[in-house]
Amino acid sequence: MSALAAPNEVVTRALLRSVTVPGLDRPAALITLDNGFDHTKPNTFGPAGLTSLDEAITAALAADPAFIAVTGKPYIFCVGADIVGLPQLADRAQALEIGRLGHRVFARLRESTVPTFAFVNGAAMGGGLELALHCHYRTLSGGAAALALPEVSLGLVPGWGGTQLLPNLIGIPAATQVIIQNPLMQNKMLKPKQAAEMGIADVLLEPADFLERSLEWAAGVVRGQVTVTRPEVDKDMWAGVLYFARETLNQRLHGAVPAAYKALDLLETAKDGDFAAGTAAEDEALADLVFSEELRSGLYAFDLVQRRAKRPAGAPDKGLARPVTKVGIVGAGLMASQLALLFARRLQVPVVMTDLDQSRVDKGVGYVHTQIEKAVTKGRMDKGTAAKLYGLVSGTVDKSAFADADFVIEAVFEDLGVKKQVWAELEKIVSPEAVLATNTSSLSITEMAAELEHPERVVGFHFFNPVAVLPLLEIVRGERTDDATLATAFAVGKQLKKSSVLVKDAPAFVVNRLLTRFLGTVFAAVDAGTPLDVANSALDPLGLPMRPLALLQLVGPAVAYHVGGTLHTAYPDRFGVSENLKRIADSGKPIVVDDQVNDEVATLLVVGDQPLTAEQVRQNALDALAQEIRLMLDEGVVAEAQDIDLCMILGAGWPFHLGGVTPYLDRSGTSERVTGKRFLPRGAASLPA
Numbered sequence: 144m145s146a147l148a149a150p151n152e153v154v155t156r157a158l159l160r161s162v163t164v165p166g167l168d169r170p171a172a173l174i175t176l177d178n179g180f181d182h183t184k185p186n187t188f189g190p191a192g193l194t195s196l197d198e199a200i201t202a203a204l205a206a207d208p209a210f211i212a213v214t215g216k217p218y219i220f221c222v223g224a225d226i227v228g229l230p231q232l233a234d235r236a237q238a239l240e241i242g243r244l245g246h247r248v249f250a251r252l253r254e255s256t257v258p259t260f261a262f263v264n265g266a267a268m269g270g271g272l273e274l275a276l277h278c279h280y281r282t283l284s285g286g287a288a289a290l291a292l293p294e295v296s297l298g299l300v301p302g303w304g305g306t307q308l309l310p311n312l313i314g315i316p317a318a319t320q321v322i323i324q325n326p327l328m329q330n331k332m333l334k335p336k337q338a339a340e341m342g343i344a345d346v347l348l349e350p351a352d353f354l355e356r357s358l359e360w361a362a363g364v365v366r367g368q369v370t371v372t373r374p375e376v377d378k379d380m381w382a383g384v385l386y387f388a389r390e391t392l393n394q395r396l397h398g399a400v401p402a403a404y405k406a407l408d409l410l411e412t413a414k415d416g417d418f419a420a421g422t423a424a425e426d427e428a429l430a431d432l433v434f435s436e437e438l439r440s441g442l443y444a445f446d447l448v449q450r451r452a453k454r455p456a457g458a459p460d461k462g463l464a465r466p467v468t469k470v471g472i473v474g475a476g477l478m479a480s481q482l483a484l485l486f487a488r489r490l491q492v493p494v495v496m497t498d499l500d501q502s503r504v505d506k507g508v509g510y511v512h513t514q515i516e517k518a519v520t521k522g523r524m525d526k527g528t529a530a531k532l533y534g535l536v537s538g539t540v541d542k543s544a545f546a547d548a549d550f551v552i553e554a555v556f557e558d559l560g561v562k563k564q565v566w567a568e569l570e571k572i573v574s575p576e577a578v579l580a581t582n583t584s585s586l587s588i589t590e591m592a593a594e595l596e597h598p599e600r601v602v603g604f605h606f607f608n609p610v611a612v613l614p615l616l617e618i619v620r621g622e623r624t625d626d627a628t629l630a631t632a633f634a635v636g637k638q639l640k641k642s643s644v645l646v647k648d649a650p651a652f653v654v655n656r657l658l659t660r661f662l663g664t665v666f667a668a669v670d671a672g673t674p675l676d677v678a679n680s681a682l683d684p685l686g687l688p689m690r691p692l693a694l695l696q697l698v699g700p701a702v703a704y705h706v707g708g709t710l711h712t713a714y715p716d717r718f719g720v721s722e723n724l725k726r727i728a729d730s731g732k733p734i735v736v737d738d739q740v741n742d743e744v745a746t747l748l749v750v751g752d753q754p755l756t757a758e759q760v761r762q763n764a765l766d767a768l769a770q771e772i773r774l775m776l777d778e779g780v781v782a783e784a785q786d787i788d789l790c791m792i793l794g795a796g797w798p799f800h801l802g803g804v805t806p807y808l809d810r811s812g813t814s815e816r817v818t819g820k821r822f823l824p825r826g827a828a829s830l831p832a
Contacts, residue, residue, distance in 0.1 A: 152189035152225055153178050157199035157213075161206065164362045171358065172203035172211045182218035188270050189225035190244065197248045204257060210365050211255065213278065214262035214354065215271075218288065223269020226297070226442060229433055238433040242426035245270060245303040253277040253304075258365055262357040263344065268293055272343075273301060276308040280364060280371060281343065282357040283335050286350030290333040290343070295402045296326035296799045297445055298437030302429040306409035307421035313342040314376050315384045315410065323388060323406050327395075329614075329796060330448075336522060345371050381414045394738065399686025400800045402432055436810070440802030447789045447803065452642035455618075455633060456782035459626040464634035465576060471548035472496045473565055475507025475538060478582065479554040481610040484511045487535045489639045495545070496538040504538035511536045545573050550635060552580040552604055557705060559586050563594065570595050578631050580604035584702075585651040585709040588621035599625040602632045605652060606641075607794045615794035616641035621648045642793050647780045650713040651706055653787060654794040656780075657771055657804075658694070659706050659718065664767040665691045665760060666721045672754040675740040681760035685807075688796040692734045700728035717771070723748045762813075769808045769817040776822070784822040 155178040161170040174196070176186045188196075203211045215221055224245070232238050252259045252274070261275035262282050266289045273292070275281050283290075292301045292309070300306060301322060310318035321341075325331040339347040348356045363369035385407055392403055405428045412421045432438055470486045472479050475498035487494045498504045515532050518524035524532075537544075545551055551573060553565050566579055573579070579601045581591060592598035603619025616636045620629055629645075636643035646652045651659060668678045679692045695703055704725055710718040726747045727734060734744050755763070772787055781787055788803025801807045805822035808814045814821050 155186040155192040157196040159199045164358050166362050167209040169209050172208035174199045174213045177216040185219045185222040187225040189228045193248050200251050210258040212260040214264050218265040220263045220265050220267040221271030223271050235430045238430040242302050242429040246422045249277040260361045270303045273303040273305040282346050283344035284350045284353045285335050287335045290338045292322050293326050293330050296330045297441030298402050300406045300428050302425050307413045310413045315381045317341050319388050396686040397683040437800045441799045443802040444799040455643050457645040458633045459630045463627045463630035465631045467549040469548045470494045471545035471551035473553035474555045475503045480507045480510040487532050494536050497542050508538040550578045554582045585706045588619050588648045598623040600628045602628050614642045616643045617646045617652050618643050619646045649780045653790040660767050660771045664764045668755045668760045672751040681757040696734045704728050765813045766817050769813045773818040
């Protein structure tokens with residue numbers, strides 16, 4: 144054990160106490176995991192934490208309890224291994240040993256002759272969820288914030304039994320979703336109800352009296368009054384599911400995420416139920432991956448999302464924020480309707496939409512109501528909450544409804560003249576301190592506010608589509624935006640559960656500027672004569688979430704052309720205007736169909752006779768990103784390179800296995816070759832800050 148000692152480990156103690164439970168002839172043993180901090184510093188397992196749990200299990204068994212239960216501190220069960228300690232492992236032998244230690248300790252709960260229970264009272268991820276899987280039975284709180292096996296997103300695999308236990312508990316299709324698919328979808332978490340329906344938990348209980356009800360339920364199981372039944376796992380479909388999953392990975396990642404393929408191999412091993420062989424394979428996989436470039440990248444990306452995103456660089460004192468008791472939304476189109484639903488759900492305040500005519504208003508409010516109804520039908524919202532939201536969202540053609548709004552956001556046509564006209568009209572209606580926010584994707588906040596009497600209360604509030612899914616919010620400070628407005632914007636962003644990044648008022652801000660430069664380079668290759676399918680597949684070795692033309696289709700050719708025009712006006716030497724892109728936008732035809740280039744679109748193009756190879760397209764795109772990022776940092780568009788990385792991860796789906804954009808460009812040598820220097824100091828992207 145001394146060889147595994149981690150000097151920086153924040154030790155999660157396993158605190159044992161005896162609990163008298165009505166109806167049982169002897170006490171139960173309750174082990175509470177607690178690292179001594181509040182919920183903002185979750186429980187994790189390093190060598191010392193595992194040793195503490197081992198000792199607690201020994202002491203619990205010695206007391207001959209009616210049952211043993213493991214639970215967590217308030218709001219947190221356990222979020223897995225101490226990932227900060229992983230890069231401190233000296234060699235492969237140590238990596239093997241940490242895997243074996245976790246397996247040995249957790250196995251004591253699985254192999255115990257005394258009934259064992261996991262009372263999952265809060266967030267349970269990675270090794271924390273694996274600990275729960277080793278227990279004979281599991282109760283789950285409806286208030287648990289996050290449930291996941293996120294290791295693949297970091298460049299690892301579940302290494303303490305998850306790949307062997309989960310598929311044999313809930314079946315191979317659901318296990319593949321939790322272990323591979325969800326981590327690759329921006330680390331998607333399970334909600335408690337979903338986890339219970341999958342069979343990960345045996346019973347879902349209310350959070351208010353969770354521990355008491357869990358003890359009662361466990362006593363019922365021990366007395367034989369509660370029978371836990373689990374459906375038999377269908378093993379006939381095992382090979383077919385894994386074959387389909389592998390084909391999907393090949394199409395999407397093209398071999399770029401070794402951890403995902405390792406996880407598939409481990410899931411295949413789990414079919415035969417030889418637990419010793421499966422866990423030994425997990426140990427070997429962990430040892431193979433723990434020193435990989437993908438893990439270092441994943442840890443850097445994880446640190447950005449979990450830490451930097453919660454402490455936005457440059458945000459003013461939150462004490463300056465003004466209260467928001469009513470929200471106004473200018474527009475009732477799809478984006479405006481999505482915003483109305485989000486604001487109502489998160490802020491729980493009245494939200495009123497306006498538009499040019501009643502039919503548009505009715506359509507916007509109708510969209511909100513339809514989404515609420517769908518949430519109720521799918522069990523994601525109770526009827527009481529739905530009734531409240533129905534009452535909060537309204538619409539009108541009369542902008543005087545904004546007179547008492549504290550926060551008004553516009554989502555109208557992306558035209559500077561139109562937006563200036565909107566604000567000029569509204570300034571006469573709203574109070575002088577009401578925040579005026581714009582969801583513009585590329586236009587100048589400063590220009591938009593230039594003719595207003597109070598330009599200091601105008602701020603950029605740029606969401607990404609779909610609004611309910613993508614977590615990034617670019618908060619843009621105009622030249623005259625004051626601290627109170629900015630503080631209010633950040634406070635609202637936090638209430639909306641978005642990750643906010645402070646951005647300077649520069650054309651297209653961060654994500655759209657980089658994506659436009661990136662797509663512009665790819666389309667320039669098409670204009671030069673490169674076949675569409677070659678240009679489209681050129682970036683495959685990076686394992687990006689979607690190919691360039693699929694991304695262009697998602698953004699919309701017309702929108703991309705418009706944003707490109709804005710950037711061409713600002714930076715004509717770097718952002719071109721593609722007439723071929725305009726032809727595609729005007730045609731209204733899809734660029735790709737089933738991930739294949741649409742032959743009809745190819746016939747519309749007028750191209751040159753200097754085609755590029757896939758490698759040339761890829762290098763040109765990476766070179767363009769490096770150049771643009773250096774210029775953005777020099778301009779002060781964001782505080783540091785880490786903020787650009789955060790924006791691209793949360794707003795564009797830049798994959799965890801590549802880390803951020805800037806460390807990838809550093810590792811590949813592109814940064815120094817194009818700009819003469821690295822974006823980050825050597826080693827900065829290897830360890831969490």
